Amino acid sequence: MxxxxxxxxxxxxxxxxxxxxxxxxxxxxxxxxxxxxxxxxxxxxxxxxxxxxxxxxxxxxxxxxxxxxxxxxxxxxxxxxxxxxxxxxxxxxxxxxxxxxxxxxxxxxxxxxxxxxxxxxxxxxxxxxxxxxxxxxxxxxxxxxxxxxxxxxxxxxxxxxxxxxxxxxxxxxxxxxxxxxxxxxxxxxxxxxxxxxxxxxxxxxxxxxxxxxxxxxxxxxLPGPKSSSVLASSAAIEALCRAVAAELSPGTLYLFGPGSTTGRILDVMGLPSSPLGVDAVQDGALVGADLGEPAIVELMGLSPKTKLVLGVIGGQGFLLGRGNQQLGPAVLSRIAPEDLTIVSSADKLVALQPPLLRVDVGDEASFAWATGFQRVRVGPSRFMMMRVAGAA
Amino acid sequence: MTTAPEREAVPSPGARAAAGAAGAMPAPRRYHAAVWNEPLIMELGRPGRRGVFAPAVEPGIGALAGDPGALVPAAARRKAPPALPELSEWEVLRHYLRLSQQTLGMMGVSLFGTCTMKYNPAVSEALSRLPEVREVHPLQAEETLQGLLEVVYGLDLALRELSGMQQFVFQPGGGADASYLQACITRAYHDAQGELSKRVEVITTIQAHPCNSATAAAAGFKVITLPLEEKGYPSLAALESALSDRTAALFVNNPDDMGIYNPEITDWVEAVHRAGGLCFYDHANFNGVMGKIRAAELGFDACMFMLHKTFGAPKGGGGPAVGAYGCSERLAPYLPGPVVVLEDGRFHITEPAGGVGRVREFIGNFPQILKAYAWVRAMGGEGIDEASDLSVLASNYMGARLRRVPGVTRSHPSISGPRMEMSRYSLETLTRETGVTAVDVQNRMTDFGIDAFWLSHEPWVVPEPFTPEVGETWPKEDIDEWLAVLEFVCREAYDDPETVRTAPHNQSVHRVDSAHLDDPGGWATTWRAYRAKHGRA
Structure with a gap:
């Protein structure tokens, strides 16, 4: 040939x-x-x-x-x-x-x-x-x-x-x-x-x-999901991140949790991101980087409305894992259920067995409002319903 | 290069059947594809060569007929003749004969799952070649098309019987097209209720065919996907959490490709209806439930059958497709025209006043409708019911043997018991232990004259997946041959993984380097692009 x-x-x-x-x-x-x-x-x-x-x-x-x-x-x-x-x-x-x-x-x-x-x-x-x-x-x-x-x-x-x-x-x-x-x-x-x-x-x-x-x-x-890894589907992630970035409301404080997907949203806005930390954005500007819980609570006090954007940590589906205590009870208890956005690639969710998202914030009650089924945004107009459970 | 193992004698089919009946797997058949180092047709022939030289038009006739080119509107006329290859008739025939000889010809053992590969009876092909079918035009007066319209109407009645729906149309050119029609009708229905601005979400499942979410998105809906849970299908709780006054419709199949039937489906339909949404049953996996359930009786508002798989008409390389779309009385006013109706003993073509408009031309691919009608008439109600039983029985026979093959596991291993007409299996264990992937096994099986199996729709919920489907037409000895080849290849993966990884060896083309398949710098879908990108004269 x-x-x-x-x-x-x-x-x-x-x-x-x-x-x-x-x-x-x-x-x-x-x-x-x-x-x-x-x-x-x-x-x-x-x-x-x-x-x-x-x-x-x-x-x-x-x-x-x-x-x-x-x-x-x-x-x-x-x-x-x-x-x-x-x-x-x-x-x-x-x-x-x-x-x-x-x-x-x-x-x-x-x-x-x-x-x-x-x-x-x-x-x-x-x-x-x-x-x-x-x-x-x-x-x-x-x-x-x-x-x-x-x-x-x-x-x-x-x-x-x-x-x-x-x-x-x-x-x-x-x-x-x-x-x-x-x-x-x-x-x-x-x-x-x-x-x-x-x-x-x-x-x-x-x-x-x-x-x-x-x-x-x-x-x-790519290797099949449920093998040891899933390499991200970059086009879907890119479209998702652009859509989220384009839809941010003026005047609202946005807290971005750790992870590559949330980091990419900040990238799209031309902002630096802290890979392992929580960043805060308001009206297109970075108003806090790699914040601790007191600093987050203080920023929330200055803003009429706060929304939280979380990624999913691949492998075990943690929304909030240990080591991310900056998004602890003091922050989470002040977030309204409709103000939580979870973003992920569909591949990452499909690879989770069982299909559960997990939180472990020490005080389960502070995040109880987000347990049960949540919509996870996997594309500009695509969502997956995922059950969110405590880490236990 | 390695070849398939030679055998001293090829047993007769009867001997193979006897070996299968005795429980021993027959040895793989020896096979080698034809190899022609055949150039592209654009590289063949010479300038001026022709297949047929037509005689010059006699002057008197030419004067009467005028310039035939004038029949083509000026805007549609080329400025220069197209750069077509110039060949004699026999060169063209030889070229395509050789290409056809390099394929498996769709007559090997094909258990290409999710596609329900059935034998397409020769009598149906003969019917579709009758001059009464071949030489009519859809714009002919309806009184000259009564026989054809009767066939359309007759198939409509048969599908109503199988689904309980009010009316069917055959316009969609495939399953995805029928799903798109459903999205259009969903839009039209909610628009008529004054709720379209609010009802913007279509719910589907991760194991529904990707066309369900894609067509909903194409029609402007947001798509919410439900994941599989411990029972092998999404939970009712997941569905209920997704439902709201924004819900436009549920697009779902049942059973899914894992062969697990969702027994809570009537609860699902009721929940969606309570929320004000419509329910669409994608009957992609109808073969296991033919004659057992009726979509309307489960509460669905609409459903879709694929004539090119379930109803014995050719699919894939074999011909055009038809997604037969049927709906309840509530949605019938939105059906696309033209539709065939019977009034006063005559068949008429009418346009529904509130229809969504065309999704394809005319009444659909008529030869396919005719073949499906012939199949339905030949099978009869009892035959269809029995075919369903056979397909489930054959699938579970195959499943029992598959699970004894080293490296093979079944989807949702924690869910025991029989599956429906097909299931999805995994070669994850084989891949982990040998490095040989499902694609490698697929390639290697073709070395024995077995059509490559289907892996899985995206996303891959099951790792290293493969999805065989037997249906009701393959005899046991063919299933046994297929199983014997799969088992041979899986064992070979443990003994000699390199031979499997570098397969195929007995095909006309060896492993295709697909590294550049999604590189726009290498794509060439036209001769001009091919020459520009690959520098071939």
């Missing part, structure tokens, strides 16, 4: 597609031996003591095998952090100049991510779990899109492909594009205290660690 020659795109395609490869060789080791993560040297030592072997290395190799022989230049972190996997996977490329000790740490992951971003990679393909994703995003934010080869213990962030092969394919397709469309995705991690996988009757609480930029290659190219 003939293949298209792509003459029209030759110029753009000549630009070298540089892929950053970053492996966290110790991620995921805790899972097989009954630990809930491998963060921190003490848990790593415990995992080793229990006989854990590297999980990421073979999984990363499976992804890299999908890149071998393609027109992709790889820039790999040194040794076990990438270069070893690159060679074992049969791909070619260069190695980042960076010193690492025999035991890699979170600081090494962060440093490698920064150096890859500085080197101008078009995508960071990383192997690890939520902890690794958090380390990367903490360092490079949304400067460079990232894509996860799922290999950690916990993978609730919206940055992971369905499996290693899919990660390799998605990366290759993304780099082959003349234009490389991206979407924002939440990076989350499970809050440790009192939670464990399989904890009866209650899913673990998740906390938002930041927003990543991820490849957005259209609905048909």
């Amino acid at each position: 003939w293949r298209p020659s792509w003459r029209g795109n030759d110029e753009r395609r000549k630009m070298a597609a540089l892929l950053g490869l970053l492996v966290n060789p110790v991620a995921g080791m805790g899972g097989r031996v009954g630990l809930h993560g491998t963060d921190g040297t003490s848990r790593l030592a415990e995992a080793r003591r229990r006989g854990a072997a590297s999980v990421t290395t073979p999984r990363a190799r499976r992804a890299v095998q999908r890149l071998a022989g393609r027109d992709i230049e790889i820039l790999a972190a040194p040794g076990a952090m990438g270069a070893d996997v690159m060679v074992a996977g049969g791909a070619e490329g260069r190695t980042l100049e960076m010193q690492v000790g025999p035991e890699t740490t979170a600081a090494d992951t962060q440093r490698a991510a920064r150096l890859l971003a500085d080197a101008g990679v078009a995508l960071v393909l990383f192997a690890g779990g939520d902890g690794t994703a958090g380390d990367i995003v903490r360092t490079i934010g949304q400067r460079v899109p990232i894509l996860g080869i799922p290999s950690g213990v916990k993978m609730r962030s919206g940055v992971f492909a369905a499996n290693p092969e899919a990660a390799g394919e998605l990366a290759a397709e993304f780099l082959a594009r003349a234009e490389r469309p991206v979407a924002a995705a939440d990076v989350v991690d499970v809050v440790e205290a009192g939670t464990a996988p399989g904890f009866p009757g209650r899913p673990p609480d998740v906390e938002l660690r930041g927003q990543a930029s991820v490849p957005s290659l259209g609905a048909g190219r």
